[in-house]
Amino acid sequence: MKLFFTCGDCNGIGPEIVVKTLTYFYKQKKHKLHFAVPKNIFEESLTLFQSDFEYEIVKSSGQSLQSKRVVSIINLGNMKSAYGKPTKLSGEIAFRSLQESFAAVKNNSADCIITAPISKDAFHKAGIVFPGHTELLASWTKVENVVMFFHSSKLRAALLTIHVPLKTVSFSLDINIIKKKINIVLETLKKDFKIENPRIALLGVNPHAGENGLLGDEEENLFVPLINEFKEQLFGPFPADAFFGMHAYKLFDAVIGAYHDQVLIPFKMLSFSDGVNFTAGLPIVRTSPDHGTAYDIAGKGIADPSSMIHAAKLAVLICENRKSNAATT
Known part of the structure; x- marks a missing residue:
C-alpha cells in the first residue's frame, strides 16, 4: 500500500507525529511511505527523538515510485519554524502539502491520504477560504x-x-x-x-x-x-x-x-x-488524527503519535476493503 502523509501546520506537532508514525511503519516494511514537508522542518523533527529509518529526498511522489526506498520525503523547500503559533506561511505550506497529496492520489502514486492537523487561523491568514480538510477535499473531488x-x-x-x-x-x-x-x-x-x-x-x-x-x-x-x-x-x-x-x-x-x-x-x-477522523463519501481515502495542532507542546518532542498511527492503519483497512469490494463486483 502507498501511504501519503501531509505535514499539516508545521508550527504545530504535525511533522513530529508524522515522523514518529513513519518510524513505526518503516519497521514493518509493508508499505511505501510518502511525506510532503519542507526539508528543514523534517530534519528538525528527526532531532526531537530517536528515529531509525532510511529515507530519500525527492521532488515529487512520482519520482519516489521509481525508488526502492520505503520512505520518500517530498521536499516543499525550506520554512522558518515558529513553533506555537499559526502564521501565513504555515498555512501556505500546509495547503501545498495537501495539494501534493491530492495530486499523488489522482495519478495513482498514492492509495490514501493521512493528513496532519491544520490551523484554520493559519489557512485564513494565507487567504485559503476553506475552513478545513473536509470541505477542501469535497471541493477538489467535486462531491456535494x-x-x-x-x-x-x-x-x-x-x-x-x-x-x-x-x-x-x-x-x-x-x-x-x-x-x-x-x-x-x-x-x-x-x-x-x-x-x-x-x-x-x-x-x-x-x-x-x-x-x-x-x-x-x-x-x-x-x-x-x-x-x-x-x-x-x-x-x-x-x-x-x-x-x-x-x-x-x-x-x-x-x-x-x-x-x-x-x-x-x-x-x-x-x-x-x-480516535480517527475519516471523510466519508469521498472517492478517495482520507483519514487524520482526531486532535489539533497542539501548539503548546510543538517542538518539544513529547507529542503522542498514537492517533496518527491509528489514522494510517484505518486508511490501510479502508483501502483494502474498497479493493476487495471492487474485486467482487
Whole structure:
C-alpha cells in the first residue's frame, strides 16, 4: 500500500507525529511511505527523538515510485519554524502539502491520504477560504455531500453539520441533506467497514430530544420522518446526554449527531488516543488524527503519535476493503 502523509501546520506537532508514525511503519516494511514537508522542518523533527529509518529526498511522489526506498520525503523547500503559533506561511505550506497529496492520489502514486492537523487561523491568514480538510477535499473531488466521520475501537460517530457556529445549526438542518448523509453513513459502514446490516443511532438536536416538540420541533419535523423511512437501520431520536450516560452507543454500529461538540466531546473522552477522523463519501481515502495542532507542546518532542498511527492503519483497512469490494463486483 502507498501511504501519503501531509505535514499539516508545521508550527504545530504535525511533522513530529508524522515522523514518529513513519518510524513505526518503516519497521514493518509493508508499505511505501510518502511525506510532503519542507526539508528543514523534517530534519528538525528527526532531532526531537530517536528515529531509525532510511529515507530519500525527492521532488515529487512520482519520482519516489521509481525508488526502492520505503520512505520518500517530498521536499516543499525550506520554512522558518515558529513553533506555537499559526502564521501565513504555515498555512501556505500546509495547503501545498495537501495539494501534493491530492495530486499523488489522482495519478495513482498514492492509495490514501493521512493528513496532519491544520490551523484554520493559519489557512485564513494565507487567504485559503476553506475552513478545513473536509470541505477542501469535497471541493477538489467535486462531491456535494460528505460526512465528517469518527472511528475508534469504542465508538463510530458522524456529524450532520461540520464547522458551523452553534447558533446556525438549526438553520443548517435540511431533511433532504440529512437523508443524503444518512445514506453516506450506511454505505460507509457496509463498504468501508464491512458491516452487512448496520444499525445507526440518531441523536436529537434539542435538550431531551425536543420533549415531543415542547423544547424544539426539529426532531418531530426532520428526524422522525427519516427514522420511519430507514426502518431497522436508523433509531432514535435519542437525548444525547442520557444516550452516552447509559452507554447506549454500544448497541449501535454508529451514532449520528447534529453538531460538532455533541459528538466530539464524548468521542474524545472515550477515544482520545486512538480516535480517527475519516471523510466519508469521498472517492478517495482520507483519514487524520482526531486532535489539533497542539501548539503548546510543538517542538518539544513529547507529542503522542498514537492517533496518527491509528489514522494510517484505518486508511490501510479502508483501502483494502474498497479493493476487495471492487474485486467482487
